[in-house]
Amino acid sequence: MKNEKITSREVDFGKWYTDVVKAAHLASYSSVKGCIIFEPNGYALWEKMQEVLDGMFKKTGHSNVYMPLLIPESLMQKEGELIDGFAPEVAWVTQGGEKKLEERLCIRPTSETLFSDYYHTVVKSYRDLPLKYNQWCSVLRWEKETRPFLRSREFLWQEGHTVHETQEEAEVETKQMLKVYETFFKDYLAIPVITGKKTEKEKFAGAEYSLTVEALMYNGIALQSGTSHYFGDKFARAYDIKFKDRNNQDAYCYQTSWGSTTRMIGALIMVHSDDNGLVLPPKIAPFPVRLIPIGESEAVSEVVACYRHLLEEAGIAVEVDDSTKSPGFKFAEAEVRGIPLRIEIGERDLKENKITMVRRDTREKIFYDLSCDIVKEVKAVLDTIQKDMYERALARREKLTFEAHNLEEVKAIMEHQPGFIHAMWCGDPDCEAKMKEIKGTKSRCILENEKAIDDHCVVCGKEAKYYVVWGIQY
């Protein structure tokens, strides 16, 4: 029996996705075109992601700051590639109060300019370096087509911006933050990712190079899920960020930036969820456990209170659904909202000295003796769910990962069932353009230190230089 409010994933993936967003009360459309409202369940997921990532950022020596929302046009224009990349998609403030502004201000689409301007004023000596800052904020990009969490005019994100004395140190930072994202996806979101370098065409405007974390959704469409950019001294030259080096000589510093966004919520949905709604990995669920009392007896209340106490003491966040709704309604709600584990406690079961746990991922019922060590059992089941979810996502990705040796093969794969395609590339942007003609297939990233699968480019047949993973992206 499936949730009636949710279109089947196999029937219409796009409709299924928005149905899940709606049914799980993650977000709703607003009266502001292209902007969504993060409802409590959706925002709680973001808060949990923030908590974990913020801890990882702080552990790697980063501090949070907050830069202004608005950027004067002249400041934005100092670095040419950045403004060229973003100009078509920023929103402009032209009026403040009742006065027309002398210079228009854009709402930040990203904050390299403001951080660089700040670094220009505070970095004087190598002793001031490195500065490793991050900010949590909203950004705005005037997108035409929008889809909740995946693409909207306004979205929430974090953007790290660091400035270093040497190229080496900045490059180490770029790689380190990519690794942080990879770990977060694997260990918390239970999503396997591939990591590598973007091609020249796909890199961030203004970067020397961009590293990326790429995930594959259940339907075989790829999602760029986090990026880490190395800027070299490009921004330092544009914004004049100079310092006295160890030899007391003027030198430009080296910068990085790295970001991840609320589209990670979209990834969670599209990798793990099913026709019954959201499915959350225990380690990212705001409440991994929900206790559901059935009926109103004193014995039931006592067990619920006791379990709650024990689980909370053990550091497991627990919700209790003590509403007056029917048990069936409560189960369905826990299910559609993706609560990893629900524990049903009813008088009939208690008389038989048992309780029932239901895993959300497999919908499997597990019966326990009332005298069991509840903390130990719950921990074990949650660990298993987390591990199984990752394994299932990995198996799905492997099933949808292909090799191609020529354009015909790429076409056959992408038209039949898209996925990641491993194929060699000569490095010519024209060949990238030809791949794009096949249902929008783009290079996702270049893998390094990978054994070549061919000696020729998948498109033109000339000598291959790069091992590339290709995909159709959201």
Added chain:
Amino acid sequence: MKNEKITSREVDFGKWYTDVVKAAHLASYSSVKGCIIFEPNGYALWEKMQEVLDGMFKKTGHSNVYMPLLIPESLMQKEGELIDGFAPEVAWVTQGGEKKLEERLCIRPTSETLFSDYYHTVVKSYRDLPLKYNQWCSVLRWEKETRPFLRSREFLWQEGHTVHETQEEAEVETKQMLKVYETFFKDYLAIPVITGKKTEKEKFAGAEYSLTVEALMYNGIALQSGTSHYFGDKFARAYDIKFKDRNNQDAYCYQTSWGSTTRMIGALIMVHSDDNGLVLPPKIAPFPVRLIPIGESEAVSEVVACYRHLLEEAGIAVEVDDSTKSPGFKFAEAEVRGIPLRIEIGERDLKENKITMVRRDTREKIFYDLSCDIVKEVKAVLDTIQKDMYERALARREKLTFEAHNLEEVKAIMEHQPGFIHAMWCGDPDCEAKMKEIKGTKSRCILENEKAIDDHCVVCGKEAKYYVVWGIQY
């Protein structure tokens, strides 16, 4: 000996304030007019405030959400008083990407409109009520004069918005959230506040009434520090938020909103800090303790590591300054940044079996035996600092609180040394206007259930109706 970079508080309070902001690296000016950059120390304070307040909001049954940054003009205009109040001070987006917009959008100065629009679509029945939401975000008001934390075009805040079935429930909520702010100021910021109702003239645009938390700065200037508004069904009527009540009749619901902002950081500075920089109450300091090793001996490192471990295990956040700077420099830095307690650990002291703690608030040195129970002693000192800071702030406020029986007395007080003035008022806005002529003195709030100090209005001499606290505000 005082910090040379900081103007004396007695000489020039305004300059002292900005010197402290700068010397403690709380914020710096940006290239964006009227907007500041929250530097790591300033933002960490805001994060700590968020952590505590957010916990209090969740404990009182509120969930976080996120609404769009932009509000279409037509939506903003539905409630007349609100738009009248805010129109002169909003920023307008008129261009999106390369296209001029058909309808201009304002950057939110506050989000009653968006919450009301959302409630309009989701509230159908009394069963859906109450909805108790909060959001943490930035807002923008096109201020002319700005001062870090106290008044800037963009600032960070939280805004709670709730919707209720009955007037009573909404009024209880309004009072409850005022109480939350009062508790937060008293117990965490160590700032005594007075609470009461705003006069008609001073209330929030669109509110039935506004409750406020008012603090007095060291120099006797008042700071409105948090507000809680009761809207009745005004917004419900403007935005058509109707529901089926328990008798299955259509009814309008009742709403509240309440907010507090980064100006609380300004209050912290202006109530507690001194000529040596910031002074933070232990309960709001991101790191209440800093360990300062003196020299590089193994014995010193061992004690530092041991103390850090013990204190962190006891839940006390500790920073270690193991930089190569000189001890004097390290002490001065801990001082200017307001770290409540620093523990100096040096080889010479260790040989005598002692360590030195220095309280930031009193700059008092306290010597302890190396064998003391460090966790117990640190906890005791931190508690004492927290308590003493509150007591000192209260004593200062009491010293600067006056009674006035006529306009001459008000004038004499405000021209000599401003503060809170208790005085009776007839309720006539003309009398409020006359008070304002005296150095901008405004009603801060109306106290209820207070014994009248006069039977006549302090301005016109007619019958007094309200007991009012007056002050000059930031």
